Amino acid sequence: MGLKYIEQVKSVILLLLILLSLTLTFTIWTFSPSYNTNDTPIVDIAIAEKKKMEDVVKPYRLLYSHEDKLTGSTSPLILEKVFSSMKTWELQTVEPLKNKISFQQINEYIRTPNRLTFFYPAEVPIKTFSKILSFDDRNLPDASFNRLVIDWNKTPDEEVHLYLINTIKQKVYTTHVDKVDKETFSANIYKQSISLSPYNEIEREGQLSLYASNNPENIMGFTYYLEDISVAPEKFRNALFSNPSLVQSNPKGTSGKEYSDDSALMIVNYMPLELRYVHPASESNNAGNPAELVQQTVNFVNEHNGWTNEYRLHRINPATLQVSYQLYLYGMPVFSKDTSTEIMQQWGENRVYRYNRPYYTLNESTPIKTRDVPLSSGQATYDLISTISDINMSSVDEILVGYNLSKDDEQPLLNLEPSWYYLINGSWKQVSPELLGGGNYGLE
Known part of the structure; x- marks a missing residue:
């Protein structure tokens, strides 16, 4: 009788343990902790704004080659208008055209009539460019370019050719666009070119040409x-x-x-x-x-x-x-x-x-002061600096207008003054206003 009673007790204890285990398991499954969201404050890391690839990969100049002249512009409004008309294009297969081309051949690509050239400050990877314009080619080469030449000599056949030229590596790739809308193309690209400023090609034997504006102009300065x-x-x-x-x-x-x-x-x-x-x-x-x-x-x-x-x-x-x-x-x-x-x-x-x-910001919409600054033409500036004996003009790779930013010594002000610059041996040098005005200070 004692043994039977002990067995009954064991059975009851075992049943209680099973029930306890089931209860704990259910509690763990259904438990939802209460988090205090105020313990970890949200940190604001937004400083200014985001950008798309097309916002940071941009040309700084466009140049049209006509039958008897060159016209061009550095205006962002004009460049954007022309470039936006290309965003509906679907570029076809990209192929290498020449493994090594001479500087004279590159010059010829640009000066051939009925062509438009975009100039880029950096070597743009073609795969990066595919995030800006649409490519039908899914196997793009690991190549880059800094000149984009658009040839519309074949526009009557509703086909436009593009040449992606790397002037540093001296290579050129080509692609084309089928069935271009001729009316839209003519309105946004060809007719736009007629009224732009005249440019001169500064030819240099065995070297890339330089392209300089032929008219003086006034550029706005800001404070x-x-x-x-x-x-x-x-x-x-x-x-x-x-x-x-x-x-x-x-x-x-x-x-x-x-x-x-x-x-x-x-x-x-x-x-x-x-x-x-x-x-x-x-x-x-x-x-x-x-x-x-x-x-x-x-x-x-x-x-x-x-x-x-x-x-x-x-x-x-x-x-x-x-x-x-x-x-x-x-x-x-x-x-x-x-x-x-x-x-x-x-x-x-x-x-x-x-x-x-x-980490400063220029609030472009609210300058406290503006002024018109007269600048000489690009051709006149090139002619002037070429007379300076200590400048090796064969090492000059570009000439353009930029802004010189300076901080006021006495007030919390930033001044931006337009000035001519030239690129030599990888560095941008300012052509000082004193030199252009006939002073004795030379180059900065």
Whole structure:
């Protein structure tokens, strides 16, 4: 009788354990923790705005070749109008036309009548360009170009040819567009060209030609108020560090501030209004793919809405994983000795390694002062600098109007003065106003 009673007790205990196990399991499955959303505040990392690829990959000049003359423009409104008429095109297969072409052959591509050439400041990967215009070709080459030549000599056959020329590597690729709407093409591209400013081709034996405007013109100069930018470094801190609450900040006297955590460092310089960020652990010695680098760098700035003004693709160096974007104002590049006018990224292992940039903003809609500045023609400027004995004119690769940005020494103002610049040995040099006005100061 005692053994039977013990067995009954065991059975009851076992049943209770089973029921308890089922209860706990059900509780775990149905438990929903109550989170306090106020413990982790949302950090605002939006600084300015995002950009599309077509916003940062732009030509700086277009040039039409007619039967007896050249006309051209650097106006962003005109360039956009002409380029927008091409956005309905579907480009066909891209093929190499010549493996190595001479500079004289490149000049011939551009001067042949009934052609339009877009000039780009950087070597644009064709795969990057496919995000701006539509390509039927799904196997685009790993190639790039800095001159886009559109040939409408075959327009009666409703076909337009395009030549993608790399003047640095001296290579040319070709593609075409079928069934182009001739009326739209003529209205937006050909008729537009007639009224543009005349240009001269400056031919140089064995070298690329230069193209210079033939008329003097007035360019608007601007003065902007340097608005309160003390909040900008804090926004970049929130954007660039994975956990902003753990970032330590230390003043650098009155000249700037340092922000750091266990993995990265950001230095803010109050003058010249720029910041430098580095993430040492991500450094890489590998070369990169140009198209991938452009996409990565655009995505990175978009992640924190970091396009504070108009910046355009300026330079790609696949060997060092560097991509630079130059500040532009009304279609003209901005240069400065007082502050940075360039966003530079150096990519690393799966993330940005270095990030250097300005943190000021030019409020283009509200300049506090404007003025007309008379400038000589591009041809007259070229003729003038060619008389300077210490300039090797064969090393000059371009001549154009840009803005010189300077900071007022006594007031929180930024002045932008239009000026002629020339590109020599990879650097832009200003033609000083004193030289153009007959002074004794020479080149800057």
